[in-house]
Amino acid sequence: MQMDERKRKILRAIVQDYIATAEPIGSRTIARKFDLGVSSATIRNEMADLEDLGFIEQPYTSAGRIPSDAGYRYFVDCLMDPKVLNTEEMEFIERESTKRIHEIQEVITHTSKLLSELTNLTSLVLGPHKAKSTFGKLHFLPYQPGQVIMVIVKENGAVENHIIEVGENQTAEELQQVAEVFNQKMRGYSLNQVKRSMLHEIYSELSRQRLLIDNTLDMLRAILDDSEEDERICLGGTLNMLNQPEFKDLGKVKTLFKVFEENESLKKLLHPHQEGLNVTIGGENMMKEFKDCSVISATYKVNGLTIGAVGVLGPTRMDYAKVIAIVDFMTRSLTEVLTKRRR
Amino acid sequence: MQMDERKRKILRAIVQDYIATAEPIGSRTIARKFDLGVSSATIRNEMADLEDLGFIEQPYTSAGRIPSDAGYRYFVDCLMDPKVLNTEEMEFIERESTKRIHEIQEVITHTSKLLSELTNLTSLVLGPHKAKSTFGKLHFLPYQPGQVIMVIVKENGAVENHIIEVGENQTAEELQQVAEVFNQKMRGYSLNQVKRSMLHEIYSELSRQRLLIDNTLDMLRAILDDSEEDERICLGGTLNMLNQPEFKDLGKVKTLFKVFEENESLKKLLHPHQEGLNVTIGGENMMKEFKDCSVISATYKVNGLTIGAVGVLGPTRMDYAKVIAIVDFMTRSLTEVLTKRRR
């Protein structure tokens, strides 16, 4: 059996109606609502075919039909009219995106909020992974007796500061000297790239500063290691899920929110390593908790380098055209903003 | 009508049973479960009295009774056997508390997690308020052409860094000079205390550095203003609420989580300005969303100064004795850890 034009029209009608109403739809209703020029009986026959093809299914005998995962997939790939945001919407997003761009964390949170508000779904934003960040420059600043502020500039431009312990009698000159050696030897390296020989050199050049070096290295290690763990997903609009009729069951809500809470696993949903826009429908998802959900995700870049991803999570029954348009435009806008910012 | 010993016993039985089962309890059940030496009929009479006194109520005619807010209050104030944690529990908390004490934020999050796990309820932790932090010291560090890193040490010891724009041709000496003036004039002041005259002085001493000063002041303002907003409540175990039978209604869950999301208002629940331990029962709470909830909160100190608060939020029907013991011990332990840490 093959898909013909009429089957496609009917499938599109079913998907669109179900997305809008969340109710199973029957042949008579289709005939009434959509002007296909054929009777309900004909539609009925076609629907039986569509069910055989696996594109629609019945929740129970003699209920209407709803799209299956495969049906949504076919819809997204072949039937959907791709939506383009109107200028008003685009301007709104651009205006909002450029609002708070000082702190990278702010950009993340704000993007997340924006996404969830625009889609009425749950947004996921994965911040730039710092994993690849390498050592740039190191400064020491006086703090308190026996303690100094260590300011680390990474090569990607991020700046962090931490307080470390030093000997009470450490002079400013000595600190300066240590910083300089680090800056000379380590620029451009990540900590795990630092070779034994290099450490050896540092130690031998600064034989008397063993304590300071050890503390510094400890802290550097913590900072550059943290990065991986720090790659946290920012969630927005989790409450929107509660408004979806598919989550009027408390049990589902519970499992859903449990996954939200330990958000490490959510990264998997975003395909951060698969460049461009991605649509994952229902069971295509690896996590069984989300077998009734779809994810629209896309990666964003800074200076041509893919560094993070954003996504929208919603019930399988979501307005794919709209959400895809939003996520797509959002990542473009984000890429632009971040690239401009860092120059 | 007066409370006598028998009435007290019966009220205690009602509260304890309801806390354990979440079911209204009737006179016969009390007679059976608790050995009060009187028949159900007698208990029935006493219960009628207790209802007149406002300590218990009926959800509907001929259901069992449940404690009213006043009933819980009387229970907490007069009837409850105060619980003391056993050494095992105390040791567990102390061990956990001293685990992660490097970053203040870590302490907060960890405390919150610990509290919610111990109580199976929702925890609220209010971090040390930075509101009173005043300007301590300022450093400039080279970053990129036209940009410098500004490191601000506040008087409470917190260190922050930000990147600001400067003229391309700004020399290190000039920056140094500006920093010195700021450090001389502003140490110990919060930004809103900075008087016009002081600004005037700064400007006149550094007449040629107007752009740099403006940018610096802008950033300082942002940082010291942020502090108030930054005083965010850390929530833990929000999901535990879903396990409470009183929240099996999705509507309630929705309003509850909505409040959780914009967590600004939650501060009110904690009474951070009222030193010591606090029990707020049901309608005693100012927020109508929490009229069926109770909050056990307590403040913690550093070096004898009250700087934050922790609390546990749960349904009115909670195990007050246990939760009070935990919150109390937790704040003591937190106070100890933080005081030790700062020395």
Added chain:
DNA sequence: TGTTAGCACTCATCGAGAGAGAGTGCTAAC
């Protein structure tokens, strides 16, 4: 051969009604 009307059948949902169960309040006896 594809389309349509008609009809019997299925199944969820809703509301009414009956029965069970828990608990009360009142009365009268102890």
Added chain:
DNA sequence: GTTAGCACTCTCTCTCGATGAGTGCTAACA
């Protein structure tokens, strides 16, 4: 003052039938 007994109330649960949306099949039609 305490207790036993009893009528009464109210919720909860289960069942049952009616309703209605929708299907699949068959036979007639173009």
